[in-house]
Amino acid sequence: MxxxxxxxxxxxxxxxxxxxxxxxxxxxxxxxxxxxxxxxxxxxxxxxxxxxxxxxxxxxxxxxxxxxxxxxxxxxxxxxxxxxxxxxxxxxxxxxxxxLSPLKQVVVDPERRTVRVGGGVTLGELDAATQQYGLALPTGVVSETGIAGLTLGGGFGWMRNKYGLTCDNLLAAEVVTADGRVLHTSERQNSDLFWGLRGGGGNFGIVTEFEFQAYPLGPEVMQVAVFHDGEAMGEVLRHFRDFCATAPDEISLLAVCGVFPPGAEMFPAELHGRHFVALIGVYIGAAAEGERVLQPLRNFRQPLFDVSSRLPYVTAQTFFDEDYPAGEMRYYWKSLNLTTLDDAAIDTLVEHARRQPAAHSTTDIWYNGGAIQRMDDAAMAFHGRHVNFVINPEANWEHPAEDEENIAWVRDFLAAMQPYSDGSRYLNFPGFQEEGDDMMRTAFASKYDKLVALKRKYDPTNLFSLNQNIKPG
Ligand SMILES: Cc1cc2nc3c(=O)[nH]c(=O)nc-3n(C[C@H](O)[C@H](O)[C@H](O)COP(=O)(O)OP(=O)(O)OC[C@H]3O[C@@H](n4cnc5c(N)ncnc54)[C@H](O)[C@@H]3O)c2cc1C
CATH class of the missing domain: 3.30.43.10 (Uridine Diphospho-n-acetylenolpyruvylglucosamine Reductase, domain 2)
Structure with missing residues (x-):
């Protein structure tokens, strides 16, 4: 009834x-x-x-x-x-x-190494299906994330420097537009719309099915995960920066600064409450080769502990899952593209990372190079290939009474990092988009006007407004 x-x-x-x-x-x-x-x-x-x-x-x-x-x-x-x-x-x-959560189809074509994926599929579901054929595609690093939002905003994961972002590997998409038409898009069909879908968010229509390029990988891979004492945060981040400058594309490293959360069984009790800095990544190639290439990272300094190991790719893809329970915690994540990670930038970063009010929060620094920077920047809406480092302080806390100080921590942090940035950011970590149009203009820089024109063509009344929104003007 x-x-x-x-x-x-x-x-x-x-x-x-x-x-x-x-x-x-x-x-x-x-x-x-x-x-x-x-x-x-x-x-x-x-x-x-x-x-x-x-x-x-x-x-x-x-x-x-x-x-x-x-x-x-x-x-x-x-x-x-x-x-x-x-x-x-x-x-x-x-x-x-x-x-779109019932749209769960994942259809793998092992000969063409392509995958058709429904708009409601999560990364874990996608990895499970492609790994049956020894294939994987660049996605993100937490298995419960949706492929749809991730792709439309870009897509940073462990395969990014080898094969590009998720949106770089999009071959085609079926889209329902604001006027109710079903359009097939690719570089040859409705190519302007296809351009906008690759990084322009959910502004132009609803993608019911994506088609991606996939690559041989796994089932076993080598993951590096070394945790150092937070006292050495600056030294480890300098090493991270220098290592990335010459690292092969097979390794897309992530530096994570945080606190060993009290009560977290994964870590020895004597570490709880102490700051750490961790270097984490997955070698995108043969596990044995990965073990060899990643060894210098494990030999650097004396880590507090080292949980690097060979493991199934699908397990590596769940490494962070437990840290991000759905519905239970309060989250405010925001990013900034860094045009330099010089010593002064690292000093500022360390000062603010160490001020995190909540034990579960972290500061993540993504290294982006390799295939990401070899892509033709004009080929799609995504903006941000010009930087090597993206910083993403993520506040993760439990009680509403702590909202203000946690949100303020992220905002103050990014304000302090502004001198090392051109102000652009990764829109899949957008905070609450409280800067509105200003944020969108800076985030898309010279591509913004083209996006506005596209929005006018495909969604002139802004029916799709709840997203990283481009106003039709
Ligand atoms: C725990 C966690 C881990 C993350 N890890 C990563 C990571 O490793 N790498 C990375 O790059 N990002 C990561 N992100 C960010 C993530 O890419 C974005 O939050 C993304 O928006 C999630 O997509 P979704 O489909 O799950 O979200 P939703 O909230 O469902 O959608 C996000 C946006 O996309 C629109 N949208 C969703 N589906 C469609 C569709 N089919 N067609 C058109 N518009 C649509 C929605 O309207 C909304 O505006 C992570 C986020 C979380 C919470």
Missing amino acids: MTLTPTLEMTVAKVDMVRLELALQGQLILPGDPEYDAARAVWNGMIDRYPALIARCETTQDVVTAVNFARQHDLLLSVRGGGHNVAGHATNDGGLVID
Whole structure:
């Protein structure tokens, strides 16, 4: 029995709701339904929103139906891939959520080494399917993240310097546009739209299916994970910088500064509460070769401990999973592209990293080079290939009373790093996008005007507004 919220009754006639429910092959979830609370929840525990309708789409036609409904009824519209956007754009108050989570198909073509992937697939599901054929594609480093949002914003993972970002490996996409058309996009078909999808976020339509290039890898890989005393943070970060300058493309290193969280069983009890700096990466090639190439990183200084090992690629892809429980913690992550990581930048970084108020927070520094920088920058919307280092302080805490100091830590940190940056940032770590248009202009630099023109062409009324939003002007 369908029950309507008062807000929705004002905008949508009950008969239209029933029509929508009948037209969908998937489920329409409403406030009061047993699944409602689980369906409206997203990864960031800070986000607590109450949409009026959640359309669980099982087919492309369901997505068309839901898009047309949102447009015709002038509803606020969210699109949910994996629900991992930090700002919580996958849900909203009082509007419609198009939930793609039933779109789970992963079809591997082992001969062409390509993979077709539904808009609701997570990285773990994708890796599990491709590894059955000895293949993998560049994605991210936490298995529960959605492939959709990750790809549309870029995609940093362990394979990035060898094979590029996730968006670099996108071959084609099926898209439902704001006017309800289904368009096939690639470098040859609707190529302007394809250009925008590769880094331009969810602005131009809803991707129901992605097609990617994949590469032989695994099943076993070599992972390096060495943890040093936080007292040596500056020294280790200098080594990280210098190592990356000559590292082969097979290793895309990540430096992580943090605190051994009290109670964390993975770490010896005597370390709990102490600062650390860790160097973590996966060798993208034969495990034995990886062991040899990564040994110098393990020999540097005396680490507090070294959990480097050979392991299945799918396990390496879950290394951080436990650190990011869905719905339980509060998260505020923001990034800055660094145009230099000189000693002064490292000193500033260390000073702020050591001030993190919450034990579960970290400061991540991504090294981007190799294939990322060999790509033709004009080939797609993604902006950021000009920098080698991206800093991402991530505040992860538990109690609402601590919101202010944790958010302030990230903001003060990035303000202090500004002299070492051109102000651009990686939009998959966008904070709450509180800078609005200013952030988008700086983030896309010279590509911004082309994105606005594309938005005007494909979504002139900004139906797709809950994303890293480009306004149509
Ligand atoms: C725990 C965690 C780990 C992460 N690790 C990495 C990492 O290793 N590398 C990295 O690069 N990033 C990483 N990220 C950032 C991640 O790429 C972004 O949060 C991304 O937006 C997540 O995508 P999603 O589909 O899960 O999110 P959602 O919240 O579902 O969607 C994100 C945005 O994309 C839009 N969108 C979603 N699906 C579609 C679609 N099919 N068509 C059109 N628009 C769509 C949404 O409207 C929203 O604006 C991580 C994030 C988290 C929370």
